[in-house]
Amino acid sequence: MELHLQIKMNEKLFLRDPEQSELGKKIISHSIRLIHETGFESFTFKKLAEDIGTTEAGIYRYFENKHRLLIYIVAWYWSWLEYRVTVHTNNISDPITKLKRVIRLLAANVEDDIRTSHVEENILHQIIIAEGSKAYLTKKVSKDNKDHLFKPYKDLCAKIADIILECNPKYEYPRSLSSTIIEMAHFQVFFMYNLPSLTDFGPAKDEERVVSFLEDLALNCLTKNRKASR
Amino acid sequence: MELHLQIKMNEKLFLRDPEQSELGKKIISHSIRLIHETGFESFTFKKLAEDIGTTEAGIYRYFENKHRLLIYIVAWYWSWLEYRVTVHTNNISDPITKLKRVIRLLAANVEDDIRTSHVEENILHQIIIAEGSKAYLTKKVSKDNKDHLFKPYKDLCAKIADIILECNPKYEYPRSLSSTIIEMAHFQVFFMYNLPSLTDFGPAKDEERVVSFLEDLALNCLTKNRKASR
DNA sequence: TTTTTGTGATAGTATTACTATTGTGTGAGA
DNA sequence: TCTCACACAATAGTAATACTATCACAAAAA
Numbered sequence: 001m002e003l004h005l006q007i008k009m010n011e012k013l014f015l016r017d018p019e020q021s022e023l024g025k026k027i028i029s030h031s032i033r034l035i036h037e038t039g040f041e042s043f044t045f046k047k048l049a050e051d052i053g054t055t056e057a058g059i060y061r062y063f064e065n066k067h068r069l070l071i072y073i074v075a076w077y078w079s080w081l082e083y084r085v086t087v088h089t090n091n092i093s094d095p096i097t098k099l100k101r102v103i104r105l106l107a108a109n110v111e112d113d114i115r116t117s118h119v120e121e122n123i124l125h126q127i128i129i130a131e132g133s134k135a136y137l138t139k140k141v142s143k144d145n146k147d148h149l150f151k152p153y154k155d156l157c158a159k160i161a162d163i164i165l166e167c168n169p170k171y172e173y174p175r176s177l178s179s180t181i182i183e184m185a186h187f188q189v190f191f192m193y194n195l196p197s198l199t200d201f202g203p204a205k206d207e208e209r210v211v212s213f214l215e216d217l218a219l220n221c222l223t224k225n226r227k228a229s230r
Numbered sequence: 231m232e233l234h235l236q237i238k239m240n241e242k243l244f245l246r247d248p249e250q251s252e253l254g255k256k257i258i259s260h261s262i263r264l265i266h267e268t269g270f271e272s273f274t275f276k277k278l279a280e281d282i283g284t285t286e287a288g289i290y291r292y293f294e295n296k297h298r299l300l301i302y303i304v305a306w307y308w309s310w311l312e313y314r315v316t317v318h319t320n321n322i323s324d325p326i327t328k329l330k331r332v333i334r335l336l337a338a339n340v341e342d343d344i345r346t347s348h349v350e351e352n353i354l355h356q357i358i359i360a361e362g363s364k365a366y367l368t369k370k371v372s373k374d375n376k377d378h379l380f381k382p383y384k385d386l387c388a389k390i391a392d393i394i395l396e397c398n399p400k401y402e403y404p405r406s407l408s409s410t411i412i413e414m415a416h417f418q419v420f421f422m423y424n425l426p427s428l429t430d431f432g433p434a435k436d437e438e439r440v441v442s443f444l445e446d447l448a449l450n451c452l453t454k455n456r457k458a459s460r
Numbered sequence: 461t462t463t464t465t466g467t468g469a470t471a472g473t474a475t476t477a478c479t480a481t482t483g484t485g486t487g488a489g490a
Numbered sequence: 491t492c493t494c495a496c497a498c499a500a501t502a503g504t505a506a507t508a509c510t511a512t513c514a515c516a517a518a519a520a
Contacts, residue, residue, distance in 0.1 A: 287498090
C-alpha cells in the first residue's frame with residue numbers, strides 16, 4: 001500500500017498551489033535545500049530558478065516573494081508537526097506522558113517522512129530552527145496574521161496548551177508555556193550548536209539533553225507541591 | 231553633577247568607533263529610530279544617510295554593513311542591561327529577589343537613561359524585541375561568535391545563570407534557563423502585541439503579566455519540593 | 461476545435477549594497 | 491606659521507537583487 005500525506009495549505013500563502021504541479025513541488029523541495037545551504041538572507045529566486053532549471057519569472061508565478069515562500073514552508077512544517085503530535089499522543093491517557101512525547105517531537109532530530117516525497121523533513125527541521133522566527137519577526141506580522149498565515153503555529157500552540165491544562169487544570173499560563181516550549185525546543189538546539197555557552201549541553205551536541213531540560217522545565221511548572229509564591 | 235555612561239564596545243564591531251564623533255553618534259541614534267520605524271529588512275544605509283544628512287559612503291566608514299550595525303546596537307543593549315542588572319541587584323542578599331528584579335528589567339518597559347543622550351532606550355528595547363535575534367540567526371553566527379561579537383549577551387546570560395545557581399545550587403540547567411528567560415522576556419512581549427493567541431495575556435497588553443509568567447516559570451524550576459521526575 | 465493553462469524565454473526597471481576617487485575645511489603637531 | 495593628516499561631503503560607478511511585463515509554445519480541458 002502506498003500512502004501519501006498531503007497538507008492543505010491556506011490559499012493566501014501562494015499565488016499558484018505548489019502541490020498541484022511538478023514545478024511547484026520542485027520549488028518547495030529545492031528551496032528547502034537552498035535555504036538550508038545558503039541561509040535565508042542569501043537565498044534568492046534567481047538562484048532557486050537556476051537550481052531548478054527554470055526562470056525567475058517562473059517562481060514568481062507561485063510565490064509573491066521569498067518571504068511568502070518562507071512563511072509557506074514554515075506553515076507546512078507546523079501543520080505536519082501538529083499531525084505528528086496527534087498521531088503520537090493518540091490513545092495515551094496520561095497527560096504527562098503526552099507532554100513528554102510532544103517535547104521529544106519538537107526538539108529531537110527528525111526522520112524523513114516517506115509519504116511526502118518532495119520534502120526532506122530532517123533538513124526542514126534545521127531550517128525552522130535557524131530561520132523559522134523570521135517568518136513573523138517583521139513589520140507585517142499583524143497583517144500576515146489577519147490573513148491567517150500563522151494559523152498552523154497557533155493551532156499547534158493551542159493543542160499543546162490543552163495537554164498542559166490536562167496535566168494541571170489550574171495552571172495559569174498554558175499558552176505562554178506552550179509557546180515557550182516550542183520556541184525553546186528550537187532555540188536551545190540552535191544555541192547548542194552555535195552559541196553553546198548559552199546552554200548547559202556542552203560539546204556533546206545531543207538533542208536529548210534539550211529534551212531533558214524542557215521536560216524538567218515543563219514538569220516543574222505543572223506538578224507543583226510547593227505553595228504559590230508571593 | 232552631570233553623569234555620562236559610556237560602554238566600551240568590541241572593536242571588531244565597527245570600522246570607526248561611533249562613540250568618538252558626532253557623526254558616529256548620529257548614526258547610532260538615527261539608525262535606532264529608523265530600524266524601529268521601518269523594520270530591519272527595509273532599513274538601508276541610503277535611507278539612514280538621507281535621514282542624518284550625510285552620504286551612504288559616510289556610513290560605510292563606520293560600519294561594514296547593516297548587519298554589523300545591528301550586532302553593534304544589540305551588543306550595546308546587552309552591555310547596558312548587564313550594567314543595570316549589576317546596579318539593581320547590588321546589595322541584595324536574597325537570590326530570589328535578585329532574580330525577580332532581573333526578570334522585571336528584562337521584560338518591563340524601559341525608561342530613558344538620561345546619561346546616554348544619543349540612545350533612546352525605550353525604543354531600543356522595542357528593537358531588540360523585534361529584531362534582536364536576527365543578530366545571530368545567520369549563517370555567519372559561528373564566525374561572528376569567534377570574533378566575540380556576542381560576548382555581551384553571553385556575559386549577561388552567565389550573570390543570570392549565577393543568580394539562578396544562588397537560588398538553587400543543584401539546579402542542572404542554569405544557563406539554559408537563563409537564556410530561556412532572556413529570550414522569552416522578549417518573545418512573550420512580542421507575541422502579546424502581535425500574536426496574542428500564543429500567550430495568556432489577553433488584550434490588556436501589560437508587561438507585568440509577562441513578568442509574572444516568567445517569575446512563576448523560574449521559581450517553579452528552582453524551588454522544587456517535589457521529587458525528581460522520572 | 462477552440463480555449464485555457466502552465467511554462468519557457470527574453471527584456472527591462474528601480475533599488476540595494478556596496479567601492480572608488482576627489483576635494484575641502486579643521487585641528488594637531490613641527 | 492606651516493603642513494599634514496583627518497574626517498567628511500560629493501560624485502560616480504558596478505554588480506546583484508527584487509521584481510514586472512510581454513510573447514510564444516505545448517498540452518490539457520472545454
